[in-house]
Amino acid sequence: xxxxxxxxxxxxxxxxxxxxxxxxxxxxxxxxxxxxxxxxxxxxxxxxxxxxxxxxxxxxxxxxxxxxxxxxxxxxxxxxxxxxxxxxxxxxxxxxxxxxxxxxxxxxxxxxxxxxxxxxxxxxxxxxxxxxxxxxxxxxxxxxxxxxxxxxxxxxxxxxxxxxxx
Amino acid sequence: xxxxxxxxxxxxxxxxxxxxxxxxxxxxxxxxxxxxxxxxxxxxxxxxxxxxxxxxxxxxxxxxxxxxxxxxxxxxxxxxxxxxxxxxxxxxxxxxxxxxxxxxxxxxxxxxxxxxxxxxxxxxxxxxxxxxxxxxxxxxxxxxxxxxxxxxxxxxxxxxxxxxxx
DNA sequence: TTTCATGCAAAATGTTTGCACACGA
DNA sequence: TCGTGTGCAAACATTTTGCATGAAA
Numbered sequence: 001x002x003x004x005x006x007x008x009x010x011x012x013x014x015x016x017x018x019x020x021x022x023x024x025x026x027x028x029x030x031x032x033x034x035x036x037x038x039x040x041x042x043x044x045x046x047x048x049x050x051x052x053x054x055x056x057x058x059x060x061x062x063x064x065x066x067x068x069x070x071x072x073x074x075x076x077x078x079x080x081x082x083x084x085x086x087x088x089x090x091x092x093x094x095x096x097x098x099x100x101x102x103x104x105x106x107x108x109x110x111x112x113x114x115x116x117x118x119x120x121x122x123x124x125x126x127x128x129x130x131x132x133x134x135x136x137x138x139x140x141x142x143x144x145x146x147x148x149x150x151x152x153x154x155x156x157x158x159x160x161x162x163x164x165x166x
Numbered sequence: 167x168x169x170x171x172x173x174x175x176x177x178x179x180x181x182x183x184x185x186x187x188x189x190x191x192x193x194x195x196x197x198x199x200x201x202x203x204x205x206x207x208x209x210x211x212x213x214x215x216x217x218x219x220x221x222x223x224x225x226x227x228x229x230x231x232x233x234x235x236x237x238x239x240x241x242x243x244x245x246x247x248x249x250x251x252x253x254x255x256x257x258x259x260x261x262x263x264x265x266x267x268x269x270x271x272x273x274x275x276x277x278x279x280x281x282x283x284x285x286x287x288x289x290x291x292x293x294x295x296x297x298x299x300x301x302x303x304x305x306x307x308x309x310x311x312x313x314x315x316x317x318x319x320x321x322x323x324x325x326x327x328x329x330x331x332x
Numbered sequence: 333t334t335t336c337a338t339g340c341a342a343a344a345t346g347t348t349t350g351c352a353c354a355c356g357a
Numbered sequence: 358t359c360g361t362g363t364g365c366a367a368a369c370a371t372t373t374t375g376c377a378t379g380a381a382a
Binding site: 109138148 | 254255256257259273275276282284286288289292293296297299300301302303304305306307308309310311312313314315316319
């Protein structure tokens with residue numbers, strides 16, 4: 001019936017190379033900070049927000065190597081370049097890999113805030129059918145299924161915790 | 167194959183009555199401001215944010231009848247009471263009727279920011295199948311299909327406008 | 333007459349911007 | 358060098374909070 005698994009997608013260029021291409025096409029420059037950020041962002045496949053990225057950078061490259069405004073500016077550029085996808089979750093922006101990663105959606109645990117990815121070909125069909133029905137030119141979609149993950153279900157009811165992403 | 171239309175749902179109590187019930191169940195009180203807000207919110211079926219509600223209140227009930235913090239507090243309560251649904255869209259919270267309104271999702275026009283509702287029974291099936299697959303206890307979901315609405319498609323390319331919800 | 337709700341002002345977030353200096357091409 | 362990028366500090370936008378006052382029940 002359906003296939004909810006996620007494979008990765010082959011890409012010709014590394015994220016960094018792809019980003020350099022993007023920069024060139026816009027007459028922008030590769031810098032020390034941009035390199036650090038791209039490396040950091042693609043060093044692991046996880047969801048993160050601006051604060052977390054800043055913290056990761058601090059740990060890997062040293063405090064103050066990249067400033068907060070630069071991180072925010074870069075996140076926007078990485079989204080424009082097609083390397084990252086952005087989503088709004090509970091009032092803040094959360095990012096994940098887009099380049100080299102297949103289309104997918106998320107299960108969101110309301111207790112521990114974990115995000116689990118899944119893929120559904122059927123969903124895409126529905127999406128396109130709905131788009132056609134309303135004569136929208138569809139560019140994409142975002143589906144978040146909210147609920148309680150198995151781990152949190154098991155744990156005897158405890159107080160819900162403040163936001164902290166995995 | 168699918169049915170993307172939206173009917174309304176019969177409910178026994180008016181939103182106000184339903185909210186009073188909710189308040190009582192929590193030992194809270196019905197006040198002048200809460201009444202004004204519930205009336206305003208359910209006076210038309212549209213998506214709105216805190217600022218817009220505040221503005222609507224100012225026009226209907228007079229400036230300063232309800233303060234900004236009260237509006238924010240009430241929005242939270244209305245969500246808790248099941249009268250409103252909240253969604254994050256472009257960094258701010260947008261609300262819509264939940265009580266007396268069937269489950270649905272949205273098409274979002276990236277040009278004019280219009281939100282169009284649709285319903286899909288199939289989507290719910292996928293959602294539940296995915297939940298089962300990952301052993302999530304599913305509580306709900308949020309799907310936003312992004313694209314360009316027919317009106318904006320027709321209009322010869324113009325500069326994208328700043329945010330302004332319908 | 334006892335809570336609970338409100339308004340005010342201030343604070344807390346999360347994100348963006350102006351500008352002088354630093355740096356990549 | 359020339360123009361772009363960066364960091365800093367400040368501005369912003371949105372939402373939340375502490376606290377004294379006001380109003381339901």
